[in-house]
Amino acid sequence: MKDTKILIADDDETLCYLLKEELVNEGHNVDTVYDGKDAIENFKRKSYDVLLLDLEMREVHGEKVLLYVKENHPSTQVIVLTAKTDVRTAIECIKQGAYHFITKPYEFGQLCLTIDRALEHRDLIIKNKILSSKINQVIPNSIIGESDSIKNVIKLAERAAKSESNILLEGETGTGKEIFAEYIHKNSARKDKPFVAINCASLPDQLMESELFGYEKGAFTDAKTSKQGLVEIANGGTLFLDEIGEMSLSLQPKLLRFLENGEFRRVGGITNLSSNVRVIGATNKNLMQEAENKNFRRDLLFRLNVITLTIPPLRERQSDVLLLAEYFLQKKSPVRSVKRLSEEAKKELMRYNFPGNVRELDHIIERAIIFSDGDLIQPKDLNIPKDDFDFSNFVKEDGSLVSLDELERSHIKRALDQYNWNRENTSRVLGISQKTLYSKIIKYNLK
Numbered sequence: 001m002k003d004t005k006i007l008i009a010d011d012d013e014t015l016c017y018l019l020k021e022e023l024v025n026e027g028h029n030v031d032t033v034y035d036g037k038d039a040i041e042n043f044k045r046k047s048y049d050v051l052l053l054d055l056e057m058r059e060v061h062g063e064k065v066l067l068y069v070k071e072n073h074p075s076t077q078v079i080v081l082t083a084k085t086d087v088r089t090a091i092e093c094i095k096q097g098a099y100h101f102i103t104k105p106y107e108f109g110q111l112c113l114t115i116d117r118a119l120e121h122r123d124l125i126i127k128n129k130i131l132s133s134k135i136n137q138v139i140p141n142s143i144i145g146e147s148d149s150i151k152n153v154i155k156l157a158e159r160a161a162k163s164e165s166n167i168l169l170e171g172e173t174g175t176g177k178e179i180f181a182e183y184i185h186k187n188s189a190r191k192d193k194p195f196v197a198i199n200c201a202s203l204p205d206q207l208m209e210s211e212l213f214g215y216e217k218g219a220f221t222d223a224k225t226s227k228q229g230l231v232e233i234a235n236g237g238t239l240f241l242d243e244i245g246e247m248s249l250s251l252q253p254k255l256l257r258f259l260e261n262g263e264f265r266r267v268g269g270i271t272n273l274s275s276n277v278r279v280i281g282a283t284n285k286n287l288m289q290e291a292e293n294k295n296f297r298r299d300l301l302f303r304l305n306v307i308t309l310t311i312p313p314l315r316e317r318q319s320d321v322l323l324l325a326e327y328f329l330q331k332k333s334p335v336r337s338v339k340r341l342s343e344e345a346k347k348e349l350m351r352y353n354f355p356g357n358v359r360e361l362d363h364i365i366e367r368a369i370i371f372s373d374g375d376l377i378q379p380k381d382l383n384i385p386k387d388d389f390d391f392s393n394f395v396k397e398d399g400s401l402v403s404l405d406e407l408e409r410s411h412i413k414r415a416l417d418q419y420n421w422n423r424e425n426t427s428r429v430l431g432i433s434q435k436t437l438y439s440k441i442i443k444y445n446l447k
Helices: 013-025 036-045 062-072 084-095 108-132 148-161 177-186 205-213 252-261 287-292 298-304 318-332 343-351 357-371 404-418 423-430 434-443
Strands: 005-009 029-033 050-054 077-082 100-103 167-170 195-199 238-242 278-283 307-310
Touching: 005 013, 005 036, 013 029, 029 036, 036 062, 050 062, 050 108, 062 077, 062 084, 077 084, 077 108, 084 100, 100 108, 148 177, 148 307, 167 177, 167 298, 177 195, 177 238, 177 278, 195 205, 205 252, 252 298, 287 298, 318 343, 318 357, 343 357, 357 423, 404 423, 404 434, 423 434
Parallel strands: 005 029, 005 050, 050 077, 077 100, 167 278, 167 307, 195 238, 238 278
Antiparallel strands: none
16 A cells, blocks of 8 residues: 555646546545645645646646745645646756656556655655655664573564554663664564654754744744754654653653654744654653653643553663674774773673763774774773772761762763863763753753
8 A cells, every 4th residue: 555645736626537447446645726826725735646637727726836835845846737838837847846747648658657756756855855854874784692681671662663552762861772672663564664753852842842843934033944854754654752751841742742643833833734644752751751750741741641651770781781782883993903802801891881881892992993002902091080089078067967068069960071161071970961950950050
């Protein structure tokens, strides 16, 4: 079943009826309208993959419909249906964003071939949008690990992938939740559709809403054109919401509504659009506790955690440490000179408990590759942090205990200084989001 959504806009009702019958037989979902005004109204209510557009229609000309569609639904592929006398106009339409034109009368086989090519073009555009936000991100085709704990989660992930249910991935920062999300996507029926990821802690509330649901032209000062949101781009595929526990309470009801019926509104929009996506959320927080504390909506939690998978920390899968280290060495070393770990370096890695989990191991290996002198990595090249915690920091000069706020302020300041105030690295090591780190910097007036 192709399940492609097509709108036919042509004032020839007989042609519309016959063409719809043939396209439905090919496995497409087809709507028909007989005027440009009705075509625009349909696009205000829903999205289409392809528009078959006649130019000469009553009330609103096809060119105006084309301009509206390319401005508000840029990924929709428009195929102009035109008489031989209007070829010049059709060529102008291509300059304005139409994918192709076909002159009447046309062969149905030729039209089907053009539709298939238009859909391939559309998929390429969507993939480029997704790739542009994931530059240099490499996700393996399979999860690396031989420990029982990771094998059990992989089995559950494979079973969950076969369902259409929403999934919640729990686990500490750096355990590889996004890798599991993409693994689930690649093993699902949606594997040929987009996988789109967004970090809910990375943007302010208003920007997060417009990124997620898109916006209409004029919705705010810089909105000079309409923009599709990630829920539209991911249509048919999977939407991964990382650090969903950081999503603001003001945005949570809008996400809940989308999860309930697949409907949403762009920022500044007045009509409902729809998209069919499978949502995978990820968090390093206890969302049930967050719901008890009124920081997360309970009804949203129940919509998300139809299936819950807990990703084990690296310290609970010690037998995977050297497997992962070898993978990172192969991936990050120069092609002609893959570096190796000395036996002493391997022992050093096995002794460490990796509070930053797999992500920390990744960075340790990358740093060792850069700073090691030869092809053999030694313990000193790993630069693994030593346990130099001083318990005297708990006590003031007068013998009284320091408060938790004072202890937290001191610890965050020390981490910021150690990582030269790089918030991304500091938040990763502390196991909190960048948004939370920023709020702590403001709270403690750190400079």
